[in-house]
Amino acid sequence: MKKMLIGISVGIISGLFASGGGVLLVLVYTNILKLDEKEARATSLFCILPMVTLTAFLYNNNNFINWSLGIKCAIGGIFGGIIGGKLLSKISDKYLQIFFILFLLYAGINSIMR
16 A cells, blocks of 8 residues: 555656656655665666656647657657666666765756756
């Protein structure tokens, strides 16, 4: 039940803000469910796929998607995902945590400065 509630909560936040689902899951998986860094990231990616697919379908029904931009970014994202997936197995958990913290700080500061 706890894991379903986590999924529901993250799904709501991801659907509202169109981002953050995977980031939130990594934080929950590492801090609450005590998964190691790599397992948390891989499980997060697996879990967000159905959430993102359904949310994109709902956004499309409201004509919110810029298909030209989205397709171009998705192609780049596929290549980036391949590179990131290969790097994940080569980077230690400690450095993953540091990079993740720096990313969150950057994203938070960038959001505030808008």
